[in-house]
Amino acid sequence: MTPLPPPSRWQRLLDRHSTLFGELDDGCRIGIARRADVNQPGAAMVVWEAVGGRLVAGDRPFPGYRDAGVDVLLVGDDEAMTAISGELEGDALPVLKRLVRQGNLVCYVLKRQCELLEAGYEDVLQSMGVAFAGACR
Amino acid sequence: MTRPGEAKLKTLFQPAEWAGLKIKNRVKYGACCVSNYNTRDGFITPRELARTRVIAETGCGIITNQGAYPDPLGEGKAYFRQVAIFDDKFLPQFEMIARMIKDNGGIAIQQILHAGRYGGIDLGYCIQPSIVPQTLPHFRAPREITKDQIRETIRQHAEAARRSIKAGFDGTEITSFMGYLLATFNSKFTNQRSDEYGGSLENRGRFMRELIDGIKQATPDHPLVVRLNGAELMDKWGGNSEDECFELMQQAADCGVDMISVTVGWQEAPESSIGRDIQPGHWNYLAARAKALLPDVPIAFGQRLPNPAMADQCLSDGIFDFWEVCRPLLADPKMLHKAAEDRMDEVRRCVGSLNCLSRLFRDLPYTCTMNPALGHEVEPEYSITPAAVKKTIMVVGAGPAGMECALTAAQRGHTVTVYDKGDRIGGALVGYASNDMANRDDMLSVLGYYEAVAKRLGVEVKLNTAVDPKLMRELLHVYDVVVVATGARLDRAQLPPIADGVEVLSAVEVACGRGEAKGRVVILGGGKIGLTLAESLATRKMDVTIVEADKRLAGDVMPSWKWRHTAWVDELGIPSVTGAKAVKIDRDGVHVIDGKGIARVLPADTIIAASPAVPAQDLVHALEWMVDEVHPCGDAITPRGLGAAIQDGYRLGCRI
Numbered sequence: 001m002t003p004l005p006p007p008s009r010w011q012r013l014l015d016r017h018s019t020l021f022g023e024l025d026d027g028c029r030i031g032i033a034r035r036a037d038v039n040q041p042g043a044a045m046v047v048w049e050a051v052g053g054r055l056v057a058g059d060r061p062f063p064g065y066r067d068a069g070v071d072v073l074l075v076g077d078d079e080a081m082t083a084i085s086g087e088l089e090g091d092a093l094p095v096l097k098r099l100v101r102q103g104n105l106v107c108y109v110l111k112r113q114c115e116l117l118e119a120g121y122e123d124v125l126q127s128m129g130v131a132f133a134g135a136c137r
Numbered sequence: 138m139t140r141p142g143e144a145k146l147k148t149l150f151q152p153a154e155w156a157g158l159k160i161k162n163r164v165k166y167g168a169c170c171v172s173n174y175n176t177r178d179g180f181i182t183p184r185e186l187a188r189t190r191v192i193a194e195t196g197c198g199i200i201t202n203q204g205a206y207p208d209p210l211g212e213g214k215a216y217f218r219q220v221a222i223f224d225d226k227f228l229p230q231f232e233m234i235a236r237m238i239k240d241n242g243g244i245a246i247q248q249i250l251h252a253g254r255y256g257g258i259d260l261g262y263c264i265q266p267s268i269v270p271q272t273l274p275h276f277r278a279p280r281e282i283t284k285d286q287i288r289e290t291i292r293q294h295a296e297a298a299r300r301s302i303k304a305g306f307d308g309t310e311i312t313s314f315m316g317y318l319l320a321t322f323n324s325k326f327t328n329q330r331s332d333e334y335g336g337s338l339e340n341r342g343r344f345m346r347e348l349i350d351g352i353k354q355a356t357p358d359h360p361l362v363v364r365l366n367g368a369e370l371m372d373k374w375g376g377n378s379e380d381e382c383f384e385l386m387q388q389a390a391d392c393g394v395d396m397i398s399v400t401v402g403w404q405e406a407p408e409s410s411i412g413r414d415i416q417p418g419h420w421n422y423l424a425a426r427a428k429a430l431l432p433d434v435p436i437a438f439g440q441r442l443p444n445p446a447m448a449d450q451c452l453s454d455g456i457f458d459f460w461e462v463c464r465p466l467l468a469d470p471k472m473l474h475k476a477a478e479d480r481m482d483e484v485r486r487c488v489g490s491l492n493c494l495s496r497l498f499r500d501l502p503y504t505c506t507m508n509p510a511l512g513h514e515v516e517p518e519y520s521i522t523p524a525a526v527k528k529t530i531m532v533v534g535a536g537p538a539g540m541e542c543a544l545t546a547a548q549r550g551h552t553v554t555v556y557d558k559g560d561r562i563g564g565a566l567v568g569y570a571s572n573d574m575a576n577r578d579d580m581l582s583v584l585g586y587y588e589a590v591a592k593r594l595g596v597e598v599k600l601n602t603a604v605d606p607k608l609m610r611e612l613l614h615v616y617d618v619v620v621v622a623t624g625a626r627l628d629r630a631q632l633p634p635i636a637d638g639v640e641v642l643s644a645v646e647v648a649c650g651r652g653e654a655k656g657r658v659v660i661l662g663g664g665k666i667g668l669t670l671a672e673s674l675a676t677r678k679m680d681v682t683i684v685e686a687d688k689r690l691a692g693d694v695m696p697s698w699k700w701r702h703t704a705w706v707d708e709l710g711i712p713s714v715t716g717a718k719a720v721k722i723d724r725d726g727v728h729v730i731d732g733k734g735i736a737r738v739l740p741a742d743t744i745i746a747a748s749p750a751v752p753a754q755d756l757v758h759a760l761e762w763m764v765d766e767v768h769p770c771g772d773a774i775t776p777r778g779l780g781a782a783i784q785d786g787y788r789l790g791c792r793i
Binding site: 035106111 | 261269270272274275329374407408689703704707733
């Protein structure tokens with residue numbers, strides 16, 4: 001099983017895409033967790049938090065969906081974690097998008113659409129392949 | 138007397154018996170969409186009644202009325218203008234609907250729809266078995282349903298069923314389609330409870346079994362239909378496998394349900410289920426599996442199965458017992474009658490654009506790309522009535538706007554001639570349909586429909602005939618009315634400066650085969666025309682790059698279809714430069730300033746412009762003083778798309 005990559009590796013990705021994430025309001029948080037962990041006590045989560053116009057990666061325990069304390073939560077299966085881990089130093093955003101499309105990475109939204117739009121999430125979620133107004137396929 | 142189509146589609150039109158009820162054929166109208174035509178507090182409106190009258194007249198043996206939410210709080214309410222059935226105060230309109238269906242020889246079923254995860258639209262929260270957050274931001278934050286609330290929800294469903302029967306319906310239906318409350322209990326994805334309602338499949342199915350039992354006890358002499366997923370398409374997210382879906386069907390059958398309607402997918406599923414990109418018949422194997430598993434339980438099915446002939450074959454082969462059909466009957470409510478008369482070439486096919494769902498997800502009433510009258514049945518302005526003054530009409534342009542206007546006007550008694558400079562009916566749609574990645578046959582069927590109906594109505598179509606003031610002078614006083622449906626054209630004045638000797642082709646010309654792309658191709662414009670052409674060229678292994686001024690592709694594409702184009706662009710590896718301004722075109726290619734302000738040259742052997750477009754309305758002014766009435770129509774008013782062209786053409790045809 002591929003572990004969740006540590007915050008230091010995510011930070012390099014975030015810094016490379018600082019323009020994309022620059023529109024997020026301070027305090028915006030995106031969490032990343034492994035599907036195998038989310039129902040286990042003491043599960044780990046990496047959190048990207050908007051601070052002063054940039055995203056800062058850190059880690060914290062995952063307390064369950066209700067109290068996750070993030071706006072958006074990406075939960076990946078093992079295939080997703082392997083693919084992301086292998087690409088974090090490269091161009092990982094298209095990989096995230098592909099994994100969301102393929103269903104290996106579920107993108108949960110814990111805030112309402114209007115709140116996310118207000119907080120500057122539109123481009124970020126679009127870049128991850130999340131349909132903003134409902135996929136209804 | 139047996140009509141010719143009935144003789145051909147013998148099984149489809151064969152009477153049947155179900156739950157002690159005699160049914161005139163094997164077609165069940167499915168409650169596929171909530172219309173959103175009703176009041177904010179759940180009352181059925183005259184608009185809804187008028188639409189339902191049309192549905193009642195479709196000729197289906199069983200007609201399911203759209204889902205009504207059963208709880209006074211509105212936790213089950215999914216759409217702003219959904220109908221409610223939690224109180225007797227709603228009964229008078231339900232009684233009218235049941236009567237309409239029965240007066241037309243149908244069996245009336247009322248669907249009770251608690252939307253669960255997709256509900257609580259007015260409340261700011263939704264209820265589901267466990268707190269699993271939404272994946273679509275449109276929906277409300279979840280709360281976990283308590284055991285007391287489960288009992289109350291079952292009681293409300295039973296009351297709603299009793300009320301439906303009181304209103305005159307023959308039976309009721311509950312649905313786990315698309316991720317509604319029942320589905321969220323059944324699915325591992327949303328049911329993570331640790332009590333007797335969660336965990337094992339037996340426990341997850343407990344809510345369904347209790348719900349069925351509650352309704353059966355409340356309405357013991359009336360059939361109950363359950364819609365259940367044959368595939369959730371959520372298994373990658375931790376949802377149910379197909380095997381688990383069928384085990385749940387077995388549980389429902391063991392509880393004594395009277396029919397299982399097999400469905401596919403959730404609204405948020407990461408795969409397509411009902412769009413045009415799914416080939417007709419793709420999901421039939423799920424119905425076949427259900428029938429094999431439950432030979433004694435009537436099975437209804439129709440997902441992405443839009444064709445009566447295909448349905449007849451499935452019925453003959455014993456794949457299912459009733460063809461469940463909805464969207465094709467939204468597109469053409471007379472489809473079954475035309476099938477019975479062997480006039481299938483005159484059917485307006487559902488092209489799977491999902492305009493209906495796109496509208497619902499914007500909290501708008503649903504409408505149909507192909508059927509301009511859907512949702513407007515109550516308005517006399519949308520009725521085809523005999524014209525008070527019979528006129529001679531020239532329609533310029535045989536695209537959807539022009540043909541729609543011509544056919545509508547002809548039905549009102551006008552004499553109509555259509556002129557087009559091209560060699561076939563269809564206008565720009567020919568190019569779009571010929572390059573459509575999803576299902577060319579669907580789009581080309583629109584052209585076939587216009588050809589067939591024009592022939593039946595005696596509308597003369599003069600192809601390869603350009604209309605200009607010179608021709609009009611020869612035809613002075615021949616026509617009372619000219620309809621200018623000449624579409625849109627590329628606005629070359631807005632293109633960047635083009636060096637001498639460099640040609641820029643129009644996307645429509647290339648799409649229609651009047652221009653040829655060679656070598657490295659750069660397409661200016663990443664809207665639906667540019668994307669469709671780029672995708673088509675890329676599948677022919679051509680090197681294509683898209684330049685789009687907006688920061689995202691597919692800006693003019695329907696919300697439910699945007700993801701499909703952007704996914705194709707990724708899958709085909711088509712590079713795109715967005716937020717870009719094309720500043721110059723020369724022999725080196727297209728010079729752009731990209732979204733980051735960096736100047737780049739995109740080398741090109743062929744440059745194609747898909748935008749900007751302007752209305753081709755020169756004739757409106759040129760003919761103004763030569764004919765009594767001149768009307769622009771469709772994209773010749775302002776460039777939009779197929780749905781708007783059909784709307785414009787139809788409305789003008791009703792009005793002239």
